[in-house]
Amino acid sequence: DSGVTQTPKHLITATGQRVTLRCSPRSGDLSVYWYQQSLDQGLQFLIQYYNGEERAKGNILERFSAQQFPDLHSELNLSSLELGDSALYFCASSPRTSVNTGELFFGEGSRLTVL
Amino acid sequence: GQQLNQSPQSMFIQEGEDVSMNCTSSSIFNTWLWYKQDPGEGPVLLIALYKAGELTSNGRLTAQFGITRKDSFLNISASIPSDVGIYFCAGQNYGGSQGNLIFGKGTKLSVKP
Numbered sequence: 418d419s420g421v422t423q424t425p426k427h428l429i430t431a432t433g434q435r436v437t438l439r440c441s442p443r444s445g446d447l448s449v450y451w452y453q454q455s456l457d458q459g460l461q462f463l464i465q466y467y468n469g470e471e472r473a474k475g476n477i478l479e480r481f482s483a484q485q486f487p488d489l490h491s492e493l494n495l496s497s498l499e500l501g502d503s504a505l506y507f508c509a510s511s512p513r514t515s516v517n518t519g520e521l522f523f524g525e526g527s528r529l530t531v532l
Numbered sequence: 533g534q535q536l537n538q539s540p541q542s543m544f545i546q547e548g549e550d551v552s553m554n555c556t557s558s559s560i561f562n563t564w565l566w567y568k569q570d571p572g573e574g575p576v577l578l579i580a581l582y583k584a585g586e587l588t589s590n591g592r593l594t595a596q597f598g599i600t601r602k603d604s605f606l607n608i609s610a611s612i613p614s615d616v617g618i619y620f621c622a623g624q625n626y627g628g629s630q631g632n633l634i635f636g637k638g639t640k641l642s643v644k645p
Contacts, residue, residue, distance in 0.1 A: 419574060459637035460575070460620060473632060507574050518582075519565045519624045519633055523574025 420444065421524035423508050429530045435496040438527045442489055442510030448472070449491040450511070450521060451483055455504040466491055495529070503531045538621050538636030546644050551608040553639040555621030560601035563624040565633070566593075570617045578619075579606070613643050 420443035430436055442449050451463040453476075462475035466485035477483075480498075485491040495502060505528050509521040538555045545551060555564070563582055567575035579590050581597035581604060588595055594607045604623075608615055618638040625632065 419576070421574070460635040462633065462635075475632075509574070519563050519580055519622060520577050521575075521633070523576070525572070525574050 419522040419524060421508055421510050421522050423506075423524035423527050425527055426525065427528045427530075429532065430498060431532055432498055432500060434498050434531075435494065436498065436529065438493040438495070438506050438508075438529075440491045440493070440508030440510075440524060442491070442508070443512070443522055446510035446512050446522070447489065448511045449485055449489070450509040451477075451491070451493050452507040452509065452523075453504050454507060454526070460507070463493070498529075498531045500531050503529055505529075536621055536623055536634055536636035538639055540639055541637070542640040542642070544642045544644065545611055547611060547613060549611055551611055551615070551641060552605060553619060553621075554603060554605040555623075555636050556603040557623055557634075558602070561623035561625055561634075562601070564595070564597050564604035565622040565624070566595050566604070566606045567620045567622060567635075568617050569620065569638070575620055608641075611641075611643050613645055616641055616643050 422441040424439045447468045450465045453461045463477040464483050465473040469485050480496050483493045505526040507523050507526045509523045536557050565580045566578045568578050569575040579595040584601050585599050586597040592609045618640050620638045621636040622633045
């Protein structure tokens, strides 16, 4: 158990819909990261937040947005869903002491299926 | 953008055999990391390498940071069934946030008892 909690574990929805994925980082971790894992693309970095502020942005579509709240939990919002958005979405967190070490603690992921 | 080429894509080996996988990049990294993803779980850090030429072990796992800073390899000795999973290499540069970890596409390891 990494200490990172993601909900829901599984989600099935239709094209055009909007979903929200939730992540609670490990206790004390200020940074939260979102990754998308699809079969052919591996782990793709989407976005990072640090203590409520956006820190880095990766290959995140304009249809996707995220935020980190004062209690440090984070939400990833996916809208106007397309079939190609079906993937595993991982949240990860890292402690302040591991800045630049590359050590991330991943949750178990939220599997999104768009039909 | 930076990309990592990880090989092989998959391996199917007999229990007890040694395993070797590697990762190459067209650009340099200051940090190389190896993560493992068990079925139904998120990736877990196995080994982190911070210096060119560094050779680091973690139990039956050994990883090296290539001298050119453009490659890394991971060896697993005497494989056991619980080694099954997907192994990812990842590279990172100084000054970037950890969100700038670039992951390879993974090596899927299957172990036959």
